[in-house]
Amino acid sequence: MRSNSRGLTAGRAAAVLGVGALAAVGALAVTAGALSVYAARAVITPPSRRPDDIPILDVDLDDGIIVLGSTLDSRLPGEYSFWFAGDTGHAQLGDLVDVDARTVTRRLLKVDFGDLERARAGRLSGWVYLDPEELGVRSRDVQIATPLGDAPAWHVPAAWDEGDRPAENRRWVIQVHGRAVRRAETLRAVPVFAEHGYDSLLISYRNDGDAPRSPDHRYALGDREWRDVEAALRYAVAHGAREIVLMGWSMGGATVLQTLTRSAYRKYLQGIVLDSPVVDWLVTLDFQAASRRLPRIVRFGVFTLFRERWGRFFTGLAEPLDFERLDFVARAREISVPVLLLHSDDDGFVPSDASRALATIRPDIVQLEVFEVARHTKLWNYDRARWERVVGAWLGALSPTTSPEADA
Secondary structure: OHHHHHHHHHHHHHHHHHHHHHHHHHHHHHHHHHHHHHHHHHHHOOOOOOOOOEEEEEEEOOOOEEEEEOOOOOOOOOOEEEEEOOOOEEEEEEEEEEEOOOEEEEEEEEEEEOOHHHOOEEEEEOOOOOOHHHHOOOOEEEEEEEOOEEEEEEEEOOOEOOOOOEOOOOEEEEEEOOOOOOHHHHHHHHHHHHHOOOEEEEEOOOOOOOOOOOOOOOOOOOOOOHHHHHHHHHHHHHOOOOEEEEEEEOHHHHHHHHHHHHOOOHHHEEEEEEEOOOOEHHHHHHHHHHHOOOOHHHHHHHHHHHHOHHHHHHHOOOOOOOOOOOEOOOOHHHOOOOEEEEEEOOOOOOOOHHHHHHHHHOOOOEEEEEEOOOOOOOHHHHOHHHHHHHHHHHHHHOOOOOOHHHHO
16 A cells, blocks of 8 residues: 555656646746747837936036946947937037046037936937938928828928029939938938939838828838838929939838839939948847847747737737848849948947848949947947048949930
């Protein structure tokens, strides 16, 4: 009897251990699944507010000085926007005054709005300018008829005629901003394009806070946003554009690449400029997941949720994402116009690996300008002279590609 009792006890113990192991595996699977859903939604859901990640330690408005906590962004030389107090305030910051292990002292150029002296934290942005007037240029507010409704844009003509109207111009650049920002991000590029005779059209697109929202209110990583760039192309052509450059920043770069290969107006495209672009979304998302130390099973879960039609029940996406179509390293041979690619190796958000790979595959049409210490979409801010020199030289080297039938 004792022997049988021991056997039953051992069997019960084994059963309990087995149930416990299954429960642990199930808990891990549930946790991984929940993390996958959370991470996926974070990528494609337009944020209502971006976090303030730089402490404000001291402000002296009279002397025009601000002291910030030391971060990779706050230590960058150059001029920047500074959003503070949950984006309720905005200031323009100048170059570095002093840097030590804990603090960064910068010039405070001006406070546009908000109470900076009472703010406790903020975030650095590459925008600098909030509207065209700050550039000292004349512009027009226009509406672009997109598939979702009218979207506001700024048209900055390179010249005006005697009737106080925009002068007729064949050369236009369409500026496409990045994820979770607005068209003001692209104002920095207006002067160099104007110098080379280009009208600038600075557009908004679905879910950016200015343009109409999509029914699902989700980013499609360029896979649907390109349709709003197509609408801008239609507008530009209707207003005389015949030699068009597309410029995309960050996710705007991915959107421009989609437009290049899918647009009905390809014959008008003269070239594209990409600043800190997403050339391959899989590389970018994997980098971001690894930087957040997410397990590989979570990364796999995120990609699965994006790819599969049933994933919409968890992500809210109206349609699955086609990562093969979003990979322009694999699709490099489909690019048919000159490309200027600007990227920093310390980007921190979109790694430069795919940009380097694209330049290696297509050295015939891709010019890559690599920065080392400029972070994400802050290349102009870090070294404005170099940025404008490179972009200007590239524009100067472009030869007209318009065929006679393009004027029809």
